[in-house]
Amino acid sequence: MPENHSPKSTASVLISEVGPRDGLQSVQATMPTEHKRAWIDALVAAGIKEIEVASFVPARLLPQMADAAEVVRHALSHPGVCVMALVPNLKGAEAALRSGVHKLTMPVSASEAHSLANVRKTREQMIEEVRAIARMRNELAPHVKVEAGISTAFGCTLQGQVNEDDVIWLAEECVKAGADESGLSDTTGMANPAQVKRLFTRLRASLGEQAGAAHMHNTRGLGLANCLAAYEVGVRTFDASLGGLGGCPYAPGASGNVVTEDLVFMFEAMGVETGIDLERLFAARQPLSAGLPKEPLYGMTPEAGLPKGWQSTHKRQQVRQA
């Protein structure tokens, strides 16, 4: 391979797969537990190192997540994988901590309107919830990480624009309240690359290593461009969903997580290591489809296939070192 086609890998990123939580939570059907297990196994086999496997919420509200503790237990059987769960409140956090997860993620909305619609709390009340969760974590399981994901950080379908100062303020307050990190979510698919760069630059200037993941949506087709923009200002953790499953059910008109397959292809093609084998990642669509036979799967790269002469960054490095 000529040198100009195999740039030296100078960086790596962490792809955080959110499908088993964000994806499954957004569809009507409930995936049977054994299918969830098989899907998680396939994701791990492809090299995924962090998975948001469940949401700890009342089963009457989200029957799709009734088996959360069982799914966490199975995911924990894979060594080296960070097992995450979403918790909307202290009660969910307690159940999640007792299940043995490595990391909690809590959605905190920068839009007051979205916060009230999503969790029926103001932003200030959510900061207090983060504080209570962090305190409980310190008591029950001090090794567990707590992440606050600032949702509607780039705009809100209910209130329209969201003030950028508010977003940074909220992320800072969550970290002050005890969150280990705070990332930004484009819950409604309204972000653009210039805005992504501005906000993540400010977030990183303010929080340093406590600045968290970019969670982008592909609602208007800009998902990968926004991930690229975030990468260019130093973000190294990206949420994505296999087959693009999911979105936020409480944000009208929003749809479409970034497709893991396309995101991994983009980074690997750029020479940025993901540690993920794309062919195995495509294979992980099979257990997803088997467990949700009526759900359409998205993704351009699985459709088009890998380009002629494709090599992952890992294989390229092996060739170079041989």
Next chain:
Amino acid sequence: MPENHSPKSTASVLISEVGPRDGLQSVQATMPTEHKRAWIDALVAAGIKEIEVASFVPARLLPQMADAAEVVRHALSHPGVCVMALVPNLKGAEAALRSGVHKLTMPVSASEAHSLANVRKTREQMIEEVRAIARMRNELAPHVKVEAGISTAFGCTLQGQVNEDDVIWLAEECVKAGADESGLSDTTGMANPAQVKRLFTRLRASLGEQAGAAHMHNTRGLGLANCLAAYEVGVRTFDASLGGLGGCPYAPGASGNVVTEDLVFMFEAMGVETGIDLERLFAARQPLSAGLPKEPLYGMTPEAGLPKGWQSTHKRQQVRQA
């Protein structure tokens, strides 16, 4: 609108609509001439300033383009619009020049295998064709611009990787042979943002203002990310196709031009002026569908609609100046 949501517009881009040529050439059906006219009118009404309206090729090979001269004549009735046509060879160039177009574009493939498959000529033979066309232009219509679009610049489905030195060499040779500008095309959807930045940086370093457009495909979902990458290294002209119509019929597996609607949304959302009204652009899908009723149209932004509180850069500037 708070200042941090309305960045001062410091740049503008030219969106070159290729649907009436590239799109229509790639589908089986032939759009009737009156529908082509209505579609072009709708594109102009939306603010499109450059349109590739036809391809001058033998009607027996591409019956979709049999009315090329008539379509050019109609497009020329719109003042202020640059009317382009694709020509594969000297004979096509003569017909195009006699039709009165403002600009010719000629595909010159960086992949020898693709060049032979597409136009049955070697790359060196194509450079000579560019020279002959430029000479004819000088005689018949010296005000007409000639562009050489380097196709398969980022990879080839037939030969795999394409040497980056070859791409730059070919673009330079085309300009030496008399082309006014030379752009780069991701004919096969194999480009990635890092490669796009490398190649356009080299192209611009070598050709300066004679470095031409970025023609990206969305085959693996990276179309907008690649346009963003090109923009970031100074490219200001972007090819796109309404509804994502088209691709290259001679490159197996290739599909999907960048969707004009999504590209314009990305730039306008970033505060980069396109001069295009998105609502009117969405409306231009209607005459396209009317003329090609069986063809699926792509585009995430038309599906999702514009975000709440949306204002184009033009409207934002009017507000600021008022």
